Amino acid sequence: MTTLMFILGIVVFAVGLLVSIAWHELGHLSTAKLFGIRVPQYMVGFGPTVWSRKKGETEYGIKAIPLGGYIRMIGMFPPDDSGRITARSTSPWRGMIEDARSAAFEELRPGDETRMFYTRKPWKRVIVMFAGPFMNLVLAIGLFLTVLMGFGIQQQTTTVASVSPCVIAQSEHRDSCKKSDPASPAEAAGMKKRDKIVAFDGKPTRDWNTLSDLIRVSAGKTVPIVVERDGKQLTLHAKIATNMVAKKDSGGGYVEGRYVKAGFLGFSAATGVVKQDFGESVTWMTDRVGDAVDSLVALPGKIPALWDAAFGDGPREPDSPMGIVGAARVTGEIATLDIPASQQLAMFVFVLAGFNLSLFLFNMLPLLPLDGGHIAGALWESLRRNVARVLRRPDPGPFDVAKLMPVAYVVAGIFVCFTVLVLIADVVNPVKIS
Template structure:
């Protein structure tokens, strides 16, 4: 239990620091560009602690699910500067309230320090600063993970069967007369790292499994690394009754839970995961893969949320690669820290990996081009730059700043949607958490 609590606390503190540095990424360029920042807050809800330094109040709020900085003049005034005009209708009221709040935040003498008056490129830098800080943190943490702890590679041979037994066999030990397994016959040994098969580079156990299963009776050229030396072997998979696998390498079962079998190539080797320290040049490609993975989750978020709801309210299991709330991430961190079947280095690396992945997720998520996310402000500034550049090119009047206040109804809808998704994920992480072990 103590290890579980420590794992949760490490991630909570790490997340708070990541949020704090994210907001510093906004704060520093805003102050450099002379924008008046009245608040720097970590969290939402009631203020737990705050202190004012200069013109900015720094504080911590009760709900640690985000943070913000409050800059004056986020939105331009309405047409002809009329921000106090009467508005009818709920959505018009939202737009007008946003304009009025923005105008009211500008104190006398600070009119030129409003955010909306910044040049387009400066606004982009201010809003991009937060996600950029998360990207930097993610790169640093993945650097520690790749070059320090090492990344688990499962293209190592963990076991070599002496004989070949069909999947339906009632026994799992060899007896005289059993055919020798192709892997043992070819000279494969535990600890060998499979580098390539028939010229195809092998980076995961699934890579080798697919090739072996698809080539029964075909001599395959294996290149393995053994004690630091490259060894060439020829392995001929035999046709054997094997468990049916899906595209992710998981065993397929029927409605009753019985494993399905197929005739496929068989060598008789089992995997082992070994941590391999990589060069610093491997860090950025690893970060790129993580960004691609997070982007894939976001692009398929509707279906992912449906799958999460089905698992939460039905008998299905959660996808370990699906979305999770802060509650779920904390629980996973606790389970990793308390996993007695893992070595200490694996547990420490797991916590570092969680924090690294969190920061990459924050980087990608905040770049979604929708308000109230940073990406929404960046998209608005880019659109303003395009409009003004187009007008200047064709010698037309300057169209002025883009009025993002008009998007407040959409912003409200996005906020409600994000709140609903967060509530569903928190509920799912409580009643049907992701099972790691």
Template sequence: MRAAVRVAQVTANSKAGAGTVTVVEVIAFVIGVVLLVVGLAVSIALHELGHLLPAKKFGVRVGQYMIGFGPTLWSRRRGETEYGFKAIPLGGYISMAGMYPPSPALRRRNGAVTGHRTGRAGGGFFATMVQDARTANDETLLSEDDDRVFYRLPVWKRVVIMLGGPVMNLLLALVLFAILLSGIGVQTATTTVQSVSECVIPSGVTRTTCAASDPIAPAKAAGLQAGDVIVSVDGTGVNTFAEASAIIRKSPGRTLIVVVERDGVVHSVNLTPVAVMQPVTDSSGKAVLNPDGSAMTQEVGFAGIRQEVQYVRQPIWAGPQAAVENVGAVAGVVFQLPVKVWQTGVSLVTGQERDPNGPLSVVGAGVLAGEVASADAPVLNRVAGLLSLLASLNIALFVFNMIPLLPLDGGHIAVALWDGIKRGWARIFHRPPPKPVDATKLVPVTFVVVIALVAMGAVLILADIFNPVSLF
């Protein structure tokens, strides 16, 4: 979600001072939330489809393909698989036969052995959990000799099936980023002058209108006009406004020759930037502080030019590049997830401002989607913001599901790879093939992981409700 906040902040304009929230803004907010929920449901559906298609291709029996959790709203059986939707569209699953090897009890039954223990009595809480998992798994098996089961597949096929879901999310993110960057484009400050300030308002003053005592803005005094295209500044050709601004900022009090194109005619004007004090910021835009805690300032040149902003389409490879960068950023957040959630909990209790690059729950993502949709900005800006949020959500789904812990997809991949290592080791030393890895023994670890995820999710939801990250 880190990238989603950053991109949405770029694409949505500030609403500071907008006044009372209108009915239209409320409706737009709700529409934004609904669109995100629908987009998330589609992402989950594609994730499960990424598991379903290779599972069926490899002959595994799939009993259910469900989007959501809770009570079933609609379902229809086609062949051996039941397809449907459930009430809470915040997840999904497919039910494959034989995710784990048959339990000893099933093997004994198939071997006509009687008088065995079920494993429930006196086994303790975790032993009961293991037995319950084995019983549920046994219900998907027709018999121990059933070949259409997941655990009997070669290792590479099991890995492909479990990788299919996260990879679908990654591919969807690639498509969304490609649409965002190469289809819509990136907002870029051009060298075209949008407007020229009338005066220089002293720093620290809250008013936005000129007073009689305010000096005339250097750009106004130089004769620059809206629509002028800046060609060069101080003899240096410029292709972006950032290049022109950099020269102006480092030249306070020095007269610069600015060449502009106006109505097809080239003009030269003399521009003398005035010296103003501005806060020093770091790469993330935060103010740099002095040792005494005060904001560090620096003298820069000011001209009073507002640039025209346009969407500039990026090369086709920009989308995949952005997706890869986002994978790295989200992976960094996930790697530090317990610490980040703890910090979020502290900010919730103390009322401190949250880290905008920290983790969010689905509730927080919905709030951001609503704010983007109701922002006082052009429709294209809002569409771009929603696309960036959905793309980043899919990156988060990809990274999160690759964590090598059950019940996540990465945990099933790790079990399959461990099974492959054991079999490869046996072949190398000419030993009998080992029994399939019984992942039901890891149910206690899975239980702990689920409890931890639920607890962290609860903290994030509470923080997103009572101390949300806001774009404005």
């Protein structure tokens, strides 16, 4: 049964992956057609075609390898300076440019002269190329909101999990009390396990962050604490101690290894699944986008540890880069967890939302052959033409993105090598969930 559920989890992720890819390419397709660009093909996947059907001037299909997708637009690159396609050069770098330019003019038909991608104004080309990643961003936001507001997320609550018998500085990393340690304010006030703190010093406490902040700024004060116990409310009084506690960042998370002197009550908060309102969801997603950007920037620095995890005896870090195979394994593990089905579904949706957020950020890198590279080329063309107009110089014409194809092949080669490294690590030393 466990093996069956593991396979089911992978299948669910594979379907979600295909939908995400199709959704991305739909953004490119719809805007290209909106601006009158001819699109001969819309394909999900790579390799041999499994199924296809032609509707109008576009062939729609699914290919055997679900690791991406594409639409093919006529005239992605402008012709050379002579206005024609030249024979392939013997220079390998020049040959790359000419191959790319030739591919851009495949299936050119009479009447297509005004329907080619490069003939559209730069702002229209930016929209066409941005539409794909934007669709992934929209899907990520929708999926995150579904989980945050519909299912809820695991977080600390205002319910007491345990009461500390004494005041111990968190920086000391010990659990047992010494005779010299004073009793904790929570213990002295009579707080008990499973008490739910509903108000602190006259202020309602609906979430852990609010309660934690109130405690930290109340050092030395004696405050009333309203708790709910066995269905009834009672008021306790505690003199808040001063202690060394973990430092919090702007998002409410704890900063590892950093401590500050602040108020201390002396209890551990229970965790639970808590639904978020819209404002809390937006704040949470904003923080996650920031984390994702930081992770993308830090990606090159994680390659040595990833190499050691794949080919050496190094551990696979929880925040290690993970590919499609790794994500599929994680969703397979989720399906085998002994948790409610609703939480399994929420975790599935979370993984898919994170995948779409990563697709958005990755594709926005200003490098060919990514969408961001074409956006950067269109913006550069717009800048050149506007500067020429202001200086009353001749129009420099379209920016020839094809000249950057040698760089694009190098970038693509680096991406392929990195993808292979991640794939090996995902197979031999995968990231596992606890």
